[in-house]
Amino acid sequence: MDASPLDIDRIRRDFPILQKTVNDKPLVYLDNAATAQKPQAVIDAISNYYSGCNANVHRGVHRLSVDATDAYEGARSKIREFIGAGRVEEIIYVRGATEAINLVAQTYGQANVGTGDEVIISTLEHHSNIVPWQILCKQLGATLRVVPINDAGEFLFDEYEAMLGPRTKLVAINHVSNALGTINPVKRIVEKAHEHGAAVLVDGAQAVPHVMVDVRALDCDFYTFSSHKLFGPTGVGALYGKFDILEAMPLYQSGGDMIKSVTFEKTTYNDLPYRFEAGTPNIAGAVGLGAAIDYVTELGMDNIARYEHDLGRYAAEALSSVPEVRLIGTAREKAAVVSFVVDGVHPHDIGTILDQEGIAIRTGHHCAQPVMERFGVVATARASMAFYNTRDEIDKLVDAVTKVIKVFR
Ligand code: C6P
Numbered sequence: 108m109d110a111s112p113l114d115i116d117r118i119r120r121d122f123p124i125l126q127k128t129v130n131d132k133p134l135v136y137l138d139n140a141a142t143a144q145k146p147q148a149v150i151d152a153i154s155n156y157y158s159g160c161n162a163n164v165h166r167g168v169h170r171l172s173v174d175a176t177d178a179y180e181g182a183r184s185k186i187r188e189f190i191g192a193g194r195v196e197e198i199i200y201v202r203g204a205t206e207a208i209n210l211v212a213q214t215y216g217q218a219n220v221g222t223g224d225e226v227i228i229s230t231l232e233h234h235s236n237i238v239p240w241q242i243l244c245k246q247l248g249a250t251l252r253v254v255p256i257n258d259a260g261e262f263l264f265d266e267y268e269a270m271l272g273p274r275t276k277l278v279a280i281n282h283v284s285n286a287l288g289t290i291n292p293v294k295r296i297v298e299k300a301h302e303h304g305a306a307v308l309v310d311g312a313q314a315v316p317h318v319m320v321d322v323r324a325l326d327c328d329f330y331t332f333s334s335h336k337l338f339g340p341t342g343v344g345a346l347y348g349k350f351d352i353l354e355a356m357p358l359y360q361s362g363g364d365m366i367k368s369v370t371f372e373k374t375t376y377n378d379l380p381y382r383f384e385a386g387t388p389n390i391a392g393a394v395g396l397g398a399a400i401d402y403v404t405e406l407g408m409d410n411i412a413r414y415e416h417d418l419g420r421y422a423a424e425a426l427s428s429v430p431e432v433r434l435i436g437t438a439r440e441k442a443a444v445v446s447f448v449v450d451g452v453h454p455h456d457i458g459t460i461l462d463q464e465g466i467a468i469r470t471g472h473h474c475a476q477p478v479m480e481r482f483g484v485v486a487t488a489r490a491s492m493a494f495y496n497t498r499d500e501i502d503k504l505v506d507a508v509t510k511v512i513k514v515f516r
Contacts, residue, residue: 132465287436288444
């Protein structure tokens with residue numbers, strides 16, 4: 108076995124749901140790319156917020172409101188540090204990665220993309236990083252261009268370089284693919300885009316929970332992620348944007364908190380980051396996200412990445428040793444995600460039978476239909492791992508898949 112500094116048995120005890128049985132079997136949770144489980148520290152932080160200092164933020168001089176504001180803004184500072192941003196003003200709370208991408212498309216995109224211009228994405232994108240750009244391009248008469256991938260599910264860099272030109276205004280790319288686990292060469296993608304004067308949005312939904320992210324080292328213009336995949340609560344996430352870009356961006360939603368003063372004649376708008384945070388935010392969610400960041404920081408993102416890399420390889424090797432299993436996505440740089448198909452067995456049947464064994468995986472198109480189309484499948488079965496998963500659980504997965512194959516033979 109490995110010599111990981113992570114004490115997985117102890118870590119597993121931090122997650123109440125991992126003690127559960129499903130269909131009288133110990134839960135094997137391998138659907139972390141869909142959403143990750145929450146440690147007790149996150150559950151407590153949310154509960155303590157509601158029982159100890161629930162109030163609205165930025166609006167009151169009373170004790171509770173001051174405490175709630177401190178907790179909410181404290182979590183923003185944790186996000187800044189966690190992703191290596193320079194200033195807290197560069198961190199905007201959103202509902203999640205999807206909202207962040209829509210925000211950038213309808214603000215930065217509306218202001219900087221024109222008729223005849225081009226937006227570049229890749230075949231690997233989640234629908235949340237396709238549809239907002241499709242809509243924007245349609246609104247503006249711009250063109251959406253798609254960088255293809257090879258048979259391993261890797262971004263084709265040469266094709267990307269050839270696509271870049273004076274009309275390229277924006278590149279939107281995921282850091283890690285949710286459907287295949289491919290890790291994209293984001294730093295090089297950003298460098299090339301900048302040589303052509305194009306801005307880059309990185310969808311980090313599947314990266315932030317698994318690898319160390321440093322937005323300044325990447326030099327991306329925008330970076331987005333969702334709390335719920337980072338062991339925090341649903342309904343909250345963050346958009347990072349470079350300060351000068353955010354300052355120049357048109358407004359998104361309007362209402363309370365994003366203003367400085369309002370008369371019927373004229374409204375003046377708030378400073379960053381509040382200018383993009385209209386309405387009462389998800390305060391408890393932000394506090395929970397802050398606790399999740401504390402939790403993974405304590406474990407060490409490098410330790411997490413190393414452990415998961417080993418586990419992902421183990422899973423890929425174990426599954427590919429089953430002759431009927433075909434892996435979809437075999438990139439050299441991969442997160443701990445294994446997508447696979449079994450000829451003659453629908454992935455939904457695999458998922459349903461695995462559930463009877465207490466094993467949770469996702470089956471379907473994973474909101475990445477163009478990836479499925481590229482590989483000529485309608486769906487895959489996907490096991491996505493986190494640092495609390497073990498080799499023993501992977502062995503159970505492989506045994507269960509073998510059982511499924513026997514049922515259908
Ligand atoms: N992928 C999955 O099972 P939201 O829903 O906004 O939190 O995240 C959207 C999103 C954006 N980009 C990537 C790369 C993603 O993986 C996801 C969410 C989940 O793969 C749910 S569809």
